[in-house]
Amino acid sequence: MTNNIKFALGFSILALTFSSCKKDSEITKETEDYKGLIVVNEGGFNKSNGSLGVYKPGTKTYFDAFKKANDRPLGDVVQSIAEMNGKLYIVVNNSNKIEVINKSDFKSVTSISSTSPRFMVNIGNNKAVLSNLYDNSVKIVDLNTNAISAQVNINHWSDALSVLDSVTYIATLDNKVMLLNNKKQSLMDSVSTATGLSKVVNLGPDNLAFLCTGLIDWNSGNTLENGTIQIYNSDSGKITLSVPLSGAGYGGSMVYDASAAAVYFNLGNNVIQKMTLAGLISTYITLPSGVSVYGLSIDTNGNLYVTDAGDFNSAGKVYVYNSAGTKTNEFSAGIAPSAVWVND
Amino acid sequence: MAPFELISSKANSSAGALKINLPLPYSGSIADVIGSYSALFVKSYSPGNLATTSMRGMGAQHTAVLWNGINLQSMMNSNIDLNLLPVFFFDQAAIETGANAASAANGALAGAIYLNNLPRKLNKTYGEILSGSFGLNSLALGSSYNFGKLFLNSRFINRTALNNFEYVNYFSANKPIERLRNSGFKQSGFMQELDFDINSNHSVYVNYWYIQTDRDLPPAMGIANTYNEHQDDYSHKFIVKHNGALSSKINLINKAAFINEQINYYHDLLLPAFNDASTWLAESQLNWKLSPLIEFSSSLNYTLQEAKTDGYHLGKQRHLISLWQNINYTSKNKRSRVSIGSRQLMVNGNMVPASPDLGFEFKIYSNLKWKSNLAAGYRIPSFNDLYWQAGGNTELKPEISKKAESSLELNVSGFKFATTGFLHHVNDWILWTPDPVSQIWKANNAKSVRSSGLELSTEYRYKFSNWHDLKFFGRYQFVRSINTQVYSHDSTALGKQLFYTPVNTASLQAQYRIKSFFLNIGMNYTGSVFTTADNAIDNQLPAYVLFNSTLAYAFNFKNHSGELSIKVLNLTNKTYQVMENRPMPLRNFQIAFKFNINYDK
Numbered sequence: 013m014t015n016n017i018k019f020a021l022g023f024s025i026l027a028l029t030f031s032s033c034k035k036d037s038e039i040t041k042e043t044e045d046y047k048g049l050i051v052v053n054e055g056g057f058n059k060s061n062g063s064l065g066v067y068k069p070g071t072k073t074y075f076d077a078f079k080k081a082n083d084r085p086l087g088d089v090v091q092s093i094a095e096m097n098g099k100l101y102i103v104v105n106n107s108n109k110i111e112v113i114n115k116s117d118f119k120s121v122t123s124i125s126s127t128s129p130r131f132m133v134n135i136g137n138n139k140a141v142l143s144n145l146y147d148n149s150v151k152i153v154d155l156n157t158n159a160i161s162a163q164v165n166i167n168h169w170s171d172a173l174s175v176l177d178s179v180t181y182i183a184t185l186d187n188k189v190m191l192l193n194n195k196k197q198s199l200m201d202s203v204s205t206a207t208g209l210s211k212v213v214n215l216g217p218d219n220l221a222f223l224c225t226g227l228i229d230w231n232s233g234n235t236l237e238n239g240t241i242q243i244y245n246s247d248s249g250k251i252t253l254s255v256p257l258s259g260a261g262y263g264g265s266m267v268y269d270a271s272a273a274a275v276y277f278n279l280g281n282n283v284i285q286k287m288t289l290a291g292l293i294s295t296y297i298t299l300p301s302g303v304s305v306y307g308l309s310i311d312t313n314g315n316l317y318v319t320d321a322g323d324f325n326s327a328g329k330v331y332v333y334n335s336a337g338t339k340t341n342e343f344s345a346g347i348a349p350s351a352v353w354v355n356d
Numbered sequence: 357m358a359p360f361e362l363i364s365s366k367a368n369s370s371a372g373a374l375k376i377n378l379p380l381p382y383s384g385s386i387a388d389v390i391g392s393y394s395a396l397f398v399k400s401y402s403p404g405n406l407a408t409t410s411m412r413g414m415g416a417q418h419t420a421v422l423w424n425g426i427n428l429q430s431m432m433n434s435n436i437d438l439n440l441l442p443v444f445f446f447d448q449a450a451i452e453t454g455a456n457a458a459s460a461a462n463g464a465l466a467g468a469i470y471l472n473n474l475p476r477k478l479n480k481t482y483g484e485i486l487s488g489s490f491g492l493n494s495l496a497l498g499s500s501y502n503f504g505k506l507f508l509n510s511r512f513i514n515r516t517a518l519n520n521f522e523y524v525n526y527f528s529a530n531k532p533i534e535r536l537r538n539s540g541f542k543q544s545g546f547m548q549e550l551d552f553d554i555n556s557n558h559s560v561y562v563n564y565w566y567i568q569t570d571r572d573l574p575p576a577m578g579i580a581n582t583y584n585e586h587q588d589d590y591s592h593k594f595i596v597k598h599n600g601a602l603s604s605k606i607n608l609i610n611k612a613a614f615i616n617e618q619i620n621y622y623h624d625l626l627l628p629a630f631n632d633a634s635t636w637l638a639e640s641q642l643n644w645k646l647s648p649l650i651e652f653s654s655s656l657n658y659t660l661q662e663a664k665t666d667g668y669h670l671g672k673q674r675h676l677i678s679l680w681q682n683i684n685y686t687s688k689n690k691r692s693r694v695s696i697g698s699r700q701l702m703v704n705g706n707m708v709p710a711s712p713d714l715g716f717e718f719k720i721y722s723n724l725k726w727k728s729n730l731a732a733g734y735r736i737p738s739f740n741d742l743y744w745q746a747g748g749n750t751e752l753k754p755e756i757s758k759k760a761e762s763s764l765e766l767n768v769s770g771f772k773f774a775t776t777g778f779l780h781h782v783n784d785w786i787l788w789t790p791d792p793v794s795q796i797w798k799a800n801n802a803k804s805v806r807s808s809g810l811e812l813s814t815e816y817r818y819k820f821s822n823w824h825d826l827k828f829f830g831r832y833q834f835v836r837s838i839n840t841q842v843y844s845h846d847s848t849a850l851g852k853q854l855f856y857t858p859v860n861t862a863s864l865q866a867q868y869r870i871k872s873f874f875l876n877i878g879m880n881y882t883g884s885v886f887t888t889a890d891n892a893i894d895n896q897l898p899a900y901v902l903f904n905s906t907l908a909y910a911f912n913f914k915n916h917s918g919e920l921s922i923k924v925l926n927l928t929n930k931t932y933q934v935m936e937n938r939p940m941p942l943r944n945f946q947i948a949f950k951f952n953i954n955y956d957k
Contacts, residue, residue, distance in 0.1 A: 060527065060578030060937040061887070061895070076894060084526050085937075087578045107527070108580030120529055127581070146625060231745035233796045262795045280795040302845035304795060323789055323846045325855070326890035344848070347888065347895075 046077055046118050049317070049330070050100075050353040052093050052307075053346030056324055057106070062090035063346040064102055064118075066355070067330070074343055078102070078111070081118035086111065093353055094132045096140060097155055103129045103142075110142070112158050115355065122158045126151055133173040133180060135194040141180045143170035150182060152197055166190045166199055174212040174220060176246055181220055183212045189222065189244070206240035206254065211266045213275060215289065220244045221268065221275050222251075226260030235260040239279060241287055255291040265308035267316070271335060276316060278305040284318065297337055307350040315340075317352035324348050375470075376813075376831075378449040382484035382496045382950055383515075386421075386449065386471065387438035392878055392904065394451055395831040395863040397885075398438065399856060400934050402574055403490075403519050403941060404541035407439045411453060412780060413807035413837025413857050414466035418735065418757075421469045424563065424595055425639075426613045427461040428471075431661040431674075432633055434463060434738040440569055440589055441471065442513050444484075444496040445547050448472040453776075453811070462678070462701055463735040465757040465782060466807075473563055475509060475551040477502040479955035488923075489944035491518030491540075502956075509549040513567075517541040519574075523939035524931070527578035536939060538582035539574040543567065545591075557601040564594045576937040583624040590618040605645040613637040633663040633739075651684045667744035674739075677702045691719040701734070708734050708754050725765040733757040741786050741799040749799045756783045763811075772815040780807040781840075789843045804841035805854065810834045824870040832862040839889070848890035855891070856935070858883035860899075874921075876906040887936040900932035915954040922947050 048068040055062030063086050066077040078086045087107030094101045099121060102111040110124040110132065128145040132153065135141050142151040142160070150170050152162040168184035175181070179200070180192040187209045191201040206224035213221045226239035239260050243253040261279030268275050274288045276296055282303040286296035299305065299318065306321040306328070314335030321328045328349040332341040378389050387407035391398040399416065400407040408416035417434035420427050421441070429436050443449070452460070453467040460468045483497035493516050500509040519539035524531050545567030553559045573585040598610040614636055621629040641655035657678045664671035682697035698712040713731035720726055734754040742748050763776035784801035791798050812832040819825040837854045853859065860883035867876045880902045888895040908921035923946040932940055 058576055058579065060576045082529075084529070084531070085578065087527055088576065106580070107578050123529065125580075229746075230796075233746050233791070304790060304845075321790075323843060323849075323889060326846060326848050326888045327892055 046081070046116070047355050050077070050093065050355045051319075051330060051345040051349050052090055052102075052351040052353070053328065054089050054091065054321075054348040054350050056347055057089060059347075060085065060088040060107070061347055062086050062088055062104065064090060064093070065346050067343050067345065069341060072343065074345060076346065077118050078113065081113070082120045090350075091129065092131045092351065094134070094140070095353075096132075096134045097138070101132050101140070103132055105129060105145075110153075124153065124158055124160065126160060130171050131173045133175050135175060135180055135192075135197075136178070137195075139194075139197070141173060141182070141192065141194075143173050143182060145169045145171070145185075150180075150192065162197060164192060164197055164199060166192070172210065172212050174214045176214050176220055177218070179246065181212045183209050183222075185209075187224070201249065203244060203249075203251065205242055205251070207237050208239055208260065208264075210264045213266050213268050215243070215268050215275075216270060218246050219252075219289070220246065221266065223264050223266040223277055225262065225264040225279055226257070228260050228262060239264070241266070241275070241277065241291075243289065243291075253291050255287060255293065257293070263306075265305060267308045267310040269310055269314050269316075269335070271314050276308060276310070278308060278318075280304055280306075284308070284316075297333060299331065306348065307352075309352040311354045319345070319349040319352065321348040321350070376451045376453075378451065380443045380446060380449055382444050382482075383486045383494045383946075383948060384443055385439045386441040386443060386446075386469070389443055389449060390438065390451070390469070392880065393829075393863060393865065395833045395861045395880075396451065397856075397858050397861055397882060398934070400439075400940075401938050402536065402539055404439055404517055404571060405539070405573065406437050408435055409438060409469075410857055411451075411466040412778060412809065412833075413835035413854060414780065414782065414805070415785075415854075417463060417738070418466040418782070419469060420461040420464035420467075421471065422461060423471045423593065424473055424597070425611065426593075426595060426615065426635075426637060427463070428593075428615070429461075429463055430617060430633060430738070431635065432631060432663050432665060432739050434735070434741075437589075440543075440567065440591065442496075442515070442543065442545065442567070444498070444511060444513050445473075445545070445565055445567075446471045447474040447476070453778075462676070462699075465733045465735055465755065465759075466780070473549060473561075475507050475549060475561065476500070477507045477551070481953045481955075482951065484948055484950040486946055486948040488517075488946035490521045490941065491516065492946065493517075505553045507549075507551040509547075509551075511547040511549075511565075512545070514544040515541070516543075519941075521939075521941040521944065523577070523942075525577055536574050538572040538585065540572045541569070542571075543569040559599050561597045561599065562595070564592070566593075567591050574938075577939060578937055584622065585624075586622040588618075588620045588622075590616075590620075592616040607643040609639075609641040609643070611637070611639045611641075629666045631663070631665040633661070633665075635662075636660040649686050649688065653680075653682045653684075655680045661739075663739045665740075665744075667740060667748070672739050672743050674704050693717050701736070703736055708736060709756075723767045725767075726762070727765065728760075728762040730760050731758075733759075737786055737799070744799075746796045747788065747798045752786060752799055753784050753801050755785055755801070757781065770817045770819075772813075774811075774813045776811040778807075778809055778811070781805070782807075783841075787843060789846070800843070802841075802843040803839060805837060806840045807835060807837040809836060824868070826869075827865075827867040829865040830863070832860070834860055842889075846889060852889065852891040853886060855886045855889050858885050858899075872910045874906070874908040874910065876908070878904045880904075882934075895936075897933050897936060900930055901928075902930060902932070903927040915956070917952045917954075919950040920948070921950070 048066045051065045053063045063076045064078040067074045087104035089105040091103045091105040100113050112121040130143045132142045138155040140153040149163040149165045151160045154161040168186050170182045172183040178194045182190040187205050189203045193200045205222045207227050208225035210225045211223040222242040224240045227237040239257040241255045242251045245252045264279045266277040274286050278284045282299040284297040287293045303320050307319040309317040316333040318331040327344040330345050334340050397410045411419045421436045450470045481499040486494040495514045498511040520535045522533050525534045547565035550562040569589040571587050593615050595613040600608045616634045619631040637659045639657040644652045659676040662673040678701040680699045685694045695715040698710050700710045701708040711733045715729040717727040736754045737752040759780040761778035765774040783804045785803035787802040788797045814830045816828040837857045839849050842849045862881040864879040884899045885897050904925050905927050906923045910919045926943045929943040
């Protein structure tokens with residue numbers, strides 16, 4: 013080997029070593045970068061400015077994480093997010109797609125096409141259920157191939173989802189919860205609920221809570237029927253408790269705090285209420301006048317994340333409350349934030 | 357080529373008014389003309405789609421569009437789609453950014469666009485055939501006959517476009533090149549004019565036009581389905597005008613008009629929405645030359661507005677009575693003019709505060725003029741603001757505007773230059789915001805805006821010889837339009853520039869003629885705009901410069917004339933967006949043949 017060849021070879025190895033080192037450091041940096049609070053921002057309808065952001069409480073910084081990782085915006089109406097097998101499934105409703113990204117670096121893995129998707133839950137055996145509007149069936153997604161492998165007709169448009177004891181509970185827009193057998197992937201039963209079924213929340217062993225937000229006259233804004241929270245027992249297959257609420261709302265949010273054995277809910281105004289599993293309701297948090305809660309999320313430590321979409325045309329806000337109900341943080345996010353998820 | 361006067365010398369305007377006369381080609385819409393020549397920001401979703409304009413940093417609802425003195429703004433939402441106004445149907449177009457534009461009509465808080473018909477009593481057939489990129493085909497055909505006392509003029513247009521241009525879809529992983537979907541455009545219409553001289557002092561003018569526009573509405577980039585979103589617009593406009601000279605000093609103009617707009621909206625997942633609005637109008641205007649130096653004008657206007665939409669399906673109506681008075685004084689040495697005017701509007705019997713204006717101009721030197729204006733104006737809420745269910749608010753107050761401006765105009769042998777500084781305040785700006793309790797979006801007097809800025813205009817004409825000359829026009833606008841009061845729960849917008857309102861805009865046109873060949877190069881600069889009210893740094897559209905070029909050959913044959921032209925739009929193939937995630941076409945072409953067959957000897 014001549015000296016020139018040796019030099020060239022040595023230089024190449026050196027260059028490769030340095031470039032490899034640089035690459036590793038970038039990966040490490042990015043892995044750290046995407047840890048924090050993931051905020052799902054719906055964006056303005058028909059404006060394609062929905063986003064998935066990350067807020068880092070330590071540095072109090074917020075950035076458009078999906079765009080940063082993939083050098084492209086996300087789409088129109090970012091509806092929900094679900095973690096499955098180390099990946100995040102971002103459901104982008106009006107873009108008719110589910111963006112699949114790595115949880116670690118937010119890099120895009122693939123994109124699944126589906127008409128007007130809403131929510132996604134893991135049902136085991138590397139399968140997930142996907143709900144959608146404008147279609148009377150739910151889709152079964154194969155998490156190995158990230159493709160829709162089957163669909164199950166449920167005779168209704170579908171929305172919120174929850175899994176309990178190998179059964180997927182599917183909220184419909186017709187005040188019915190449809191029960192899907194996860195193993196057979198077939199429809200097994202249905203439950204009629206109160207008016208305005210909005211959320212289905214898993215309360216742990218054998219129980220679910222249904223948030224029904226009542227009925228409002230679209231024209232006048234007057235309440236026609238107050239909302240209800242119902243507790244459903246999966247063993248008996250019956251609603252065991254119906255608690256009338258003092259008002260109604262258009263969407264509403266509800267989460268379950270296992271440590272407090274209570275749900276926190278909101279009907280779109282500035283008051284977050286608490287209901288024990290026995291049905292006792294009390295005011296939990298009152299936000300400043302003018303704030304209208306757009307979404308509630310809770311982490312395993314009982315921290316409650318309250319999103320406020322504001323005018324739907326500027327950065328929305330996220331308020332963080334600890335398990336004692338004390339506000340510990342607030343920050344600006346993207347347009348119309350609706351949910352927060354902890355990426356640790 | 358059509359005449360273009362950036363700084364109008366012939367505008368029939370009050371003292372202190374600033375008017376720009378626009379050229380009118382035979383093809384395209386008023387949106388195209390304003391976008392090319394005025395440095396006004398035209399908000400356009402895509403070619404042929406909804407286009408509105410923002411004047412001096414105000415909203416689209418603050419610019420009145422007057423056709424032969426009749427306000428064409430929709431009573432339903434106070435807007436007008438400039439793409440629904442074909443230029444072939446007008447003989448004169450002008451923009452008045454002057455403070456006293458408020459006296460022209462309710463809602464002209466920022467300014468007014470004037471579209472007029474001026475019968476030219478010639479016997480001729482004229483028109484244009486145009487073909488362009490993305491399936492654009494246009495035919496404009498007119499014919500006029502002069503029978504002495506009676507003059508008839510008929511015009512017909514038909515325009516179709518696929519608008520299926522290519523763009524880079526940056527929402528998809530590999531950023532593929534795609535074609536815009538669901539963006540077809542079809543427009544056809546006709547206009548009939550009649551002008552009859554009863555005698556040397558009295559004449560009657562009648563104009564009726566009908567236009568039908570069928571448009572597909574393309575989705576924003578990143579949206580999967582088009583849902584066959586589609587809108588059909590049908591418009592009837594009719595005016596009859598009597599012009600009478602009662603004496604050598606007194607002139608009386610009587611007008612009656614009817615306007616009907618139907619808008620049908622279709623979407624695969626929604627029930628069709630039908631909107632129908634009609635305006636009936638009667639007006640008398642008296643112009644009285646009290647002395648060689650003083651001229652008095654007064655008009656009384658009655659307008660009935662009726663509309664029926666899904667938001668108020670039983671229909672709503674209102675009666676408007678307005679009295680306008682104006683007095684113009686010109687000094688003996690003709691160096692100064694003063695104008696004082698006021699419009700008083702009554703809505704359903706309730707008085708709206710008066711809209712007064714005061715303007716003056718003073719010739720500092722024979723070629724240097726100083727103009728100033730002070731004015732207050734009001735804009736009454738639209739039917740949607742008042743009655744739409746849910747969210748309409750019958751308690752709304754009119755928006756209040758106060759403004760001042762001052763300008764200098766220099767005119768030195770072929771060179772014109774004007775500079776204007778202005779300050780506008782609009783209080784009780786009507787805004788739709790979500791109700792914190794019911795979550796229903798409601799109309800409220802929620803905002804105040806202060807708009808201030810500077811406008812520069814210049815115009816230069818140089819004749820090298822009889823066979824070649826150069827014309828140059830330039831216009832620049834700097835506008836700071838700031839929220840001084842905002843919706844209570846949107847404090848992040850306080851002190852911020854209104855979104856989709858560029859701080860800087862500019863337009864340059866150069867036209868060179870050599871014998872029968874014309875070369876026109878136009879440049880339009882639009883500064884960056886924020887797409888959200890809080891002016892978040894990440895939510896901005898970048899500034900862009902567009903170049904357009906036209907090469908034309910004009911010829912005469914006996915009495916007749918023709919012009920063959922080739923136009924290149926977006927000459928530099930610039931990728932740009934006017935509205936976020938709405939792609940616009942890259943370089944594209946048009947070829948046109950324009951003709952005038954004259955029957956007069």
